[in-house]
Amino acid sequence: MTRTKGDPSALRAHNRQTILNHLRQLGPVSRTQLVELTGLSSAAITGITAELIEDQLLTEQSTGEAGISGGRRPIYLGIKYSAHYAVGLKLREDRIEGVLTDLSTHVLAHLVEDLTIHDPLQVAVQIHTLCSKLYRHARIDADHVIGIGIALSGVIDALHGTVVHAPLLGWHDVPLAPLVRKCTGLPTHVDNDVNSLAAAERLFGHGKQTSHFLTVALGRGLGGALVLGGELHRGRQGGAGEFGHNLAVPDGRLCSCGRRGCLEAYVAEPALLAQFQAQHPDLSSSVTTIPALVALAESHPGAAGLLRRAGQLLGTHLSYLVNTINPELIIIAGEGTRLGPLFFDSLRKAVHESAFDCLGDDLPIVIDIWPDDDFTPWARGAASLAVQCAFDFGTLAKGGDMVHR
Numbered sequence: 196m197t198r199t200k201g202d203p204s205a206l207r208a209h210n211r212q213t214i215l216n217h218l219r220q221l222g223p224v225s226r227t228q229l230v231e232l233t234g235l236s237s238a239a240i241t242g243i244t245a246e247l248i249e250d251q252l253l254t255e256q257s258t259g260e261a262g263i264s265g266g267r268r269p270i271y272l273g274i275k276y277s278a279h280y281a282v283g284l285k286l287r288e289d290r291i292e293g294v295l296t297d298l299s300t301h302v303l304a305h306l307v308e309d310l311t312i313h314d315p316l317q318v319a320v321q322i323h324t325l326c327s328k329l330y331r332h333a334r335i336d337a338d339h340v341i342g343i344g345i346a347l348s349g350v351i352d353a354l355h356g357t358v359v360h361a362p363l364l365g366w367h368d369v370p371l372a373p374l375v376r377k378c379t380g381l382p383t384h385v386d387n388d389v390n391s392l393a394a395a396e397r398l399f400g401h402g403k404q405t406s407h408f409l410t411v412a413l414g415r416g417l418g419g420a421l422v423l424g425g426e427l428h429r430g431r432q433g434g435a436g437e438f439g440h441n442l443a444v445p446d447g448r449l450c451s452c453g454r455r456g457c458l459e460a461y462v463a464e465p466a467l468l469a470q471f472q473a474q475h476p477d478l479s480s481s482v483t484t485i486p487a488l489v490a491l492a493e494s495h496p497g498a499a500g501l502l503r504r505a506g507q508l509l510g511t512h513l514s515y516l517v518n519t520i521n522p523e524l525i526i527i528a529g530e531g532t533r534l535g536p537l538f539f540d541s542l543r544k545a546v547h548e549s550a551f552d553c554l555g556d557d558l559p560i561v562i563d564i565w566p567d568d569d570f571t572p573w574a575r576g577a578a579s580l581a582v583q584c585a586f587d588f589g590t591l592a593k594g595g596d597m598v599h600r
């Protein structure tokens with residue numbers, strides 16, 4: 196966030212943001228602790244926290260324990276996560292997956308709808324209707340919804356809310372956020388789906404206490420998102436993190452992007468199944484799902500070898516990223532987290548062995564295993580696009596205006 200020197204409203208927003216983020220990372224603390232944590236004066240903390248309580252962003256809580264000398268019970272301040280809501284939507288080629296969450300991105304309602312028409316205006320209208328259904332399901336007051344986050348695969352200009360290129364939907368330069376904002380009247384944020392997962396990890400997930408981390412989404416495809424210095428790194432066109440399309444094998448297997456030999460064409464789930472079926476045509480009719488392949492690998496050397504090699508290949512490519520950005524943490528998420536220990540043990544070994552010098556030593560690699568057929572992590576990631584505004588700007592976006600980082 197840029198702060199205008201001498202602008203009292205910018206300073207106030209910055210101080211609110213600082214307080215909210217300390218509380219998000221640490222949980223409830225007292226006003227005295229906030230003074231120590233922020234370096235702000237007692238008077239400033241009293242004034243700003245009073246404002247945040249009035250805005251229903253903070254709440255006072257008693258710990259239930261008396262002070263050391265048996266005096267008054269200390270009053271703690273915590274974020275009032277339940278007072279505001281966000282909508283998160285994951286757009287797929289054939290369906291919209293939606294959740295309604297509170298400010299902690301805890302899911303209160305979820306819905307899936309077919310997406311049969313890709314005309315952007317019609318999609319915006321469908322999103323408007325879907326939002327109303329989510330409000331009804333969750334039985335919440337729509338006035339307390341702070342915004343909508345939309346996640347989809349592709350290159351996204353998050354600053355303007357434009358879908359630069361989304362091949363699955365056939366979209367080029369679609370101003371999705373303005374269209375949805377016009378239909379719903381709510382602040383709307385659009386981002387790449389892997390960036391959305393990283394936003395969720397940064398706010399409330401494994402990256403909560405971390406400034407430099409890499410989020411990898413593995414499943415039907417392979418993508419990454421980089422959080423550097425606490426901020427998502429987007430690059431020139433919003434395409435940073437597309438390492439799934441790094442060349443792994445010259446003139447190799449055909450990739451979903453139309454080129455040959457990309458890493459994704461060897462380690463994504465459809466690629467693993469296709470490789471196994473090509474190598475073992477006798478088993479191709481019985482091994483048609485990833486759980487079947489993983490189960491077979493316990494007793495079938497061919498399946499086990501395929502998973503090990505794929506894990507090693509992905510781990511080797513992750514080590515290139517480790518050498519490039521020197522992260523504190525790697526988080527692996529997505530449907531592909533069910534690929535099992537053969538895959539992930541090889542991946543970890545390759546990262547630790549291939550990274551330069553000490554860069555891979557003790558580098559935590561968290562496998563954030565998703566339950567089978569649970570779509571809500573993607574949509575929760577989308578909701579976090581709306582929620583993060585409250586923490587990044589210390590305020591709730593109002594009306595149709597968007598605030599951007």
Ligand SMILES: [Zn+2]
Pocket residue numbers: 439440450451452453454457459
């Ligand atoms: Zn590719």
